[in-house]
């Protein structure tokens with residue numbers, strides 16, 4: 287074969303899929319594949335899929351149609367292209383994908399990515415394969431670590447999966463079925479992965495999990511460790527300047543986590559804490575296991591522990607049985623909790639989940655109307671928060687080149703995009719920025735201090 291084989295990975299869904307896509311690419315890099323940003327020259331295409339809402343699944347099948355055409359065209363000029371489907375649709379639908387999408391060679395479930403190289407060898411021989419088992423071995427032990435150049439190409443902010451799966455079974459949600467039961471990685475393995483990233487220039491780490499604050503791993507001495515302990519450990523990795531974690535469930539916010547927000551300066555003053563609804567009736571029907579006042583109490587305790595902390599959330603509107611009054615409670619909760627942003631979704635019935643079987647489904651036009659109202663209310667809250675940031679000084683990780691020449695772009699501690707005039711050599715570093723302007727999609731700022739790279743000198747980096 288001429289030249290290395292080229293791999294194109296397309297990722298849908300949440301941050302865990304982004305992380306998994308990187309780990310698949312790292313593993314295949316050690317098999318000789320190089321990544322390509324374009325579909326056209328790829329020998330292998332991996333579609334990393336999301337199953338969370340119906341629309342996400344529709345997207346997968348339309349994308350697979352496009353890829354089949356590409357594969358057929360390539361075949362006409364004598365090139366063999368393989369197509370693999372990974373992620374949550376692969377896990378949930380397995381064989382069905384091979385039946386529905388004739389171009390697909392490999393279907394690999396979310397816990398089997400370490401088996402991809404071996405599956406691809408068999409696919410090269412003409413087999414079509416599915417592996418959606420939940421294996422006994424730990425994929426994380428078998429996936430290759432990223433190379434330094436791959437880490438650099440991905441930027442100064444990185445995700446690291448620390449926990450996967452969910453045991454909560456909210457009645458609307460497919461995740462417990464597509465990601466399996468909760469599994470946490472050991473503290474020291476996560477710390478080693480973070481150290482490797484930091485050594486290649488990563489400054490910000492987002493610890494990720496479907497239910498990240500249910501983290502229950504083990505430390506070096508085999509003692510149980512919660513998320514708070516893990517955060518303390520990761521904050522101590524030389525070179526790491528900022529820490530985040532996502533996504534959390536309100537029921538798993540415990541005292542130690544609240545104290546971690548008080549005690550770890552590197553932990554960003556922002557928490558994404560999905561609530562889904564402001565109505566106790568709907569929260570119960572969703573099986574969220576908390577009430578509206580529980581949520582407000584957690585927010586208040588975190589605010590007391592960490593003055594200035596800001597909250598964002600997720601909402602579902604039009605859950606079965608949601609009345610105008612329930613929806614009103616949701617709007618009121620966004621105010622009362624003082625949210626500065628939220629992802630709002632229209633309820634999408636998912637096959638196999640209890641809520642899909644409920645007989646009081648809400649008509650699509652009502653859902654659409656509520657979605658619009660909630661989104662507008664959230665947008666107003668976000669704009670108000672952005673406006674309050676005028677004149678404030680933030681630490682901003684300068685992650686990429688900005689929109690204009692001479693600009694660099696990054697994120698504030700609250701994840702707001704920030705554009706700043708700064709020399710290109712500051713790319714990848716944390717800088718102190720004074721906010722001088724508020725745009726519709728980003729804040730504008732100017733350098734107000736040198737780049738801050740904490741213990742890096744001490745670490746000899």
Ligand code: SAH
Pocket residue numbers: 338339458459460461496497533534535560561562600601602631632633634635636
């Ligand atoms: N583990 C997280 C959420 C993971 S899914 C948590 O517990 O909050 C991300 C978001 O997708 C959810 O917060 C929810 O708002 C939305 N979502 C999940 N299932 C959905 C469905 N069936 N219809 C619409 N939105 C859904």
Ligand code: SF4
Pocket residue numbers: 452453454455456459460461462496497535
């Ligand atoms: Fe889904 Fe989150 Fe509920 Fe788990 S806790 S079932 S991931 S919404």
Ligand code: F3S
Pocket residue numbers: 298299300301302303335336337338373374460461464465496
């Ligand atoms: Fe989607 Fe799976 Fe993430 S369903 S949101 S890719 S966990």
